Amino acid sequence: xxxEIDSIMSRISRHQGVEGILLFNLDGICIKSYxxxxxxKVKLCSTLCSDLCFRGKSIIKDFSNGKLEMIxxxxxxxxxMIVFERDYIMFTIYKQNDILSQK
Amino acid sequence: xxxKAELERKKAKLQxxxxxxxxxxxxxxxxxxxxxxxxxxxxxDTRKDLDEMLSSLGVAPVSEVLSSLSSVTSVTSDQSxxxxxxxxxxxxxxxxxxxxxxxxxxxVQVQVTNIQPKENxxxxxxxxTTSSGTHELRDAHATDYYVLxxxxxxxxxxxxxxxxxxxxxxxxxxPPGILPHGLPTVKEVAPAITPQEQKKDDIxxxxxxxxxQKQMIILSEDFQRFVLRSGRVMERALSETxxxxxxYIGGSESDEGLDEKSHAxxxxxxxxxxDRWSKNRCVTSxxxxxxxxxxxxxxxxxxxxxxxxxxxVVVVWNTKFKKQTPEDVFHCQxxxxxxxxxKFHPNLILxxxxxxxxxxxxxxxxKRTPIQRTPxxxxxxxxxxxxxxxxxxxxxxxxxxxxxxxxxxSWSLDMLSAPQDTLELQQKQPKPIAVTCMSFLHDExxxxxxxxxDGYVHSAxxxxxxxxxxxxxxxxxxxxxxxxxxxxxxxxxFSHLFLTSSIDWTIKLWSLKDTKPLYSFExxxxxxxxxxxxxxxxxxxxxxxxxxxxDLWNLNQDTEVPTCSVVVEGAPALNRVxxxxxxxxxxxxxESGKIYVYxxxxxxxxxxxxxxxxxxxxxxxxxxxxxxxxxDLDKSMSIPQQPLSLTGSSVA
Numbered sequence: 001x002x003x004e005i006d007s008i009m010s011r012i013s014r015h016q017g018v019e020g021i022l023l024f025n026l027d028g029i030c031i032k033s034y035x036x037x038x039x040x041k042v043k044l045c046s047t048l049c050s051d052l053c054f055r056g057k058s059i060i061k062d063f064s065n066g067k068l069e070m071i072x073x074x075x076x077x078x079x080x081m082i083v084f085e086r087d088y089i090m091f092t093i094y095k096q097n098d099i100l101s102q103k
Numbered sequence: 104x105x106x107k108a109e110l111e112r113k114k115a116k117l118q119x120x121x122x123x124x125x126x127x128x129x130x131x132x133x134x135x136x137x138x139x140x141x142x143x144x145x146x147x148d149t150r151k152d153l154d155e156m157l158s159s160l161g162v163a164p165v166s167e168v169l170s171s172l173s174s175v176t177s178v179t180s181d182q183s184x185x186x187x188x189x190x191x192x193x194x195x196x197x198x199x200x201x202x203x204x205x206x207x208x209x210x211v212q213v214q215v216t217n218i219q220p221k222e223n224x225x226x227x228x229x230x231x232t233t234s235s236g237t238h239e240l241r242d243a244h245a246t247d248y249y250v251l252x253x254x255x256x257x258x259x260x261x262x263x264x265x266x267x268x269x270x271x272x273x274x275x276x277x278p279p280g281i282l283p284h285g286l287p288t289v290k291e292v293a294p295a296i297t298p299q300e301q302k303k304d305d306i307x308x309x310x311x312x313x314x315x316q317k318q319m320i321i322l323s324e325d326f327q328r329f330v331l332r333s334g335r336v337m338e339r340a341l342s343e344t345x346x347x348x349x350x351y352i353g354g355s356e357s358d359e360g361l362d363e364k365s366h367a368x369x370x371x372x373x374x375x376x377x378d379r380w381s382k383n384r385c386v387t388s389x390x391x392x393x394x395x396x397x398x399x400x401x402x403x404x405x406x407x408x409x410x411x412x413x414x415x416v417v418v419v420w421n422t423k424f425k426k427q428t429p430e431d432v433f434h435c436q437x438x439x440x441x442x443x444x445x446k447f448h449p450n451l452i453l454x455x456x457x458x459x460x461x462x463x464x465x466x467x468x469x470k471r472t473p474i475q476r477t478p479x480x481x482x483x484x485x486x487x488x489x490x491x492x493x494x495x496x497x498x499x500x501x502x503x504x505x506x507x508x509x510x511x512x513s514w515s516l517d518m519l520s521a522p523q524d525t526l527e528l529q530q531k532q533p534k535p536i537a538v539t540c541m542s543f544l545h546d547e548x549x550x551x552x553x554x555x556x557d558g559y560v561h562s563a564x565x566x567x568x569x570x571x572x573x574x575x576x577x578x579x580x581x582x583x584x585x586x587x588x589x590x591x592x593x594x595x596x597f598s599h600l601f602l603t604s605s606i607d608w609t610i611k612l613w614s615l616k617d618t619k620p621l622y623s624f625e626x627x628x629x630x631x632x633x634x635x636x637x638x639x640x641x642x643x644x645x646x647x648x649x650x651x652x653x654d655l656w657n658l659n660q661d662t663e664v665p666t667c668s669v670v671v672e673g674a675p676a677l678n679r680v681x682x683x684x685x686x687x688x689x690x691x692x693x694e695s696g697k698i699y700v701y702x703x704x705x706x707x708x709x710x711x712x713x714x715x716x717x718x719x720x721x722x723x724x725x726x727x728x729x730x731x732x733x734x735d736l737d738k739s740m741s742i743p744q745q746p747l748s749l750t751g752s753s754v755a
Contacts, residue, residue: 002322005321031326081340092341
């Protein structure tokens with residue numbers, strides 16, 4: 001099964017525009033990283049992301065009765081997609097190409 | 104630093120304790136040995152052997168004891184040294200069973216060590232970690248004040264896969280200000296000093312998750328489930344490449360491309376193809392989910408190039424998202440010839456295999472192999488199951504399967520170990536029918552039509568006065584490859600109509616009431632492999648043939664020639680055709696595992712208000728044209744007199 005996970009994750013990471021994927025657990029420890037090789041960056045990502053996730057989750061819990069499922073942060077340079085499952089977090093850095101450049 | 108010294112002291116104490124224990128153990132052993140020697144048999148030979156053994160035993164421990172004992176006085180060592188001497192001279196003691204040894208007694212210094220009970224530094228997770236469902240009870244002090252903190256939700260505690268890793272002393276405490284998730288519980292505010300201390304601990308311990316632990320997490324089932332599910336969501340998110348920030352002020356509208364598409368009546372939308380699972384496998388059947396109309400299941404035959412891969416593959420595709428990869432893949436050992444969703448159970452998928460087994464997959468379980476199979480016995484099927492469908496209502500439904508030896512079995516999903524009912528479909532001579540395709544009449548549980556290998560088309564019923572074959576229709580000139588009953592939801596007027604396609608290059612339109620076909624479509628120049636009525640349009644159907652052609656026939660417009668026709672790229676032999684439940688797309692499966700989804704232009708796919716009426720007249724005309732018998736003409740003329748006058752002009 002570990003191979004299957006690897007194949008799924010590598011397939012996603014090879015998707016056009018994906019710059020890197022990180023998998024954390026709830027405490028902010030990075031379990032696996034794809035395409036991101038800078039240790040510092042990984043650690044920074046994980047700590048910042050876990051803070052954000054806790055904040056986000058508590059906001060949603062206060063605001064409505066739902067459970068937080070996904071956060072998408074769009075900046076002028078990148079798009080960050082964070083998907084939540086019960087105990088883990090998947091964080092993807094994505095850069096969408098311009099439509100003009102696509103054609 | 105204090106702690107280190109303490110630890111050292113404790114270690115020394117432990118060591119001393121261990122030494123004491125060992126010493127006591129050795130002394131015990133010696134005593135036992137002495138008693139054993141004392142009770143030695145009187146025979147000389149055995150005694151000598153014993154003595155040797157004992158001496159060898161006696162010598163060794165004694166030496167060890169001597170070496171380990173640093174603080175014991177020499178007197179004791181002498182004493183212990185004397186005992187082997189005593190053992191070597193058992194005969195001196197005479198023949199008494201209990202040999203009294205002359206032991207020289209001496210005063211032994213008893214070493215007393217006083218070791219305090221080891222302080223177990225325990226801590227409860229409740230106070231020092233965020234994940235706790237209960238709060239510890241503390242005495243309520245007047246000056247304490249209470250703050251709402253959030254403990255973890257109940258369900259998470261059990262499945263927290265990191266709980267076993269917490270023994271290492273890892274705890275996480277959030278920096279003040281951020282509330283952890285969970286149910287609110289009233290908790291005392293901890294004194295001011297501790298959070299800071301723990302924060303320090305926390306920062307140190309973040310990096311402590313070793314490679315081993317990470318590997319353990321990766322292999323845990325929880326993690327795998329997480330990756331599968333979030334991977335799916337992530338793929339979908341990545342595939343929807345709509346850029347919501349495009350700036351239209353600068354350039355022209357990007358909708359021009361869409362207008363062009365709408366002119367083409369049949370255009371390729373997408374191809375479903377998985378390199379690993381559907382390559383080189385012929386598509387054998389399709390089905391659509393009733394619960395989620397965007398889900399489609401396709402079954403595949405075996406891959407001849409890769410005999411080691413499982414023979415039967417069933418893949419669930421999602422037409423809503425642009426993601427190229429399958430939603431779910433299931434496989435089994437035998438090639439799957441027909442598949443269907445369990446209509447009233449959104450999680451189950453059925454497959455009928457080449458071996459005659461009917462297999463059941465469940466997408467809730469993470470297994471890709473079937474969770475249940477029917478037995479391979481003479482009570483069930485022993486021939487390939489080409490036809491599989493679910494009929495009935497939520498509370499009373501059955502799985503109907505027909506194999507190519509003419510046997511029909513009806514099963515209950517709860518019990519797949521034996522069929523509820525079997526029926527042998529035979530023609531008038533007791534010759535079993537080799538059934539290739541079957542279709543239940545619209546909204547019927549009992550009556551269905553089937554096509555066979557020898558070209559005959561039959562209508563049959565499961566129960567009733569005449570169970571079995573009711574009527575046999577005229578032959579096709581070759582095996583019947585596909586059969587489709589009219590699907591009109593609005594009226595039941597046309598539910599007696601069905602279409603068949605055959606290897607004899609024709610498609611025939613039949614009515615249940617006539618043994619002769621109403622019409623025969625002869626436009627194809629290759630084996631016609633499948634035919635399907637549109638679910639929304641009463642006079643539209645699709646047909647595919649072996650030369651890669653997809654035809655759409657609209658009977659109200661033209662009965663001689665298809666309304667639109669397209670040849671699939673590469674002209675592969677197409678095996679199966681099916682309409683999406685919306686009636687706006689056609690999916691076709693070919694022999695190499697690709698599934699093409701074609702868009703049908705609105706003006707073709709959508710029926711207009713008068714389509715049903717027109718179809719009625721078309722049918723009537725078809726009847727008229729085929730009937731050469733004058734009497735029949737008169738009869739048919741007299742009945743629909745009124746509607747003809749209402750509609751007025753004849754429509755070609």
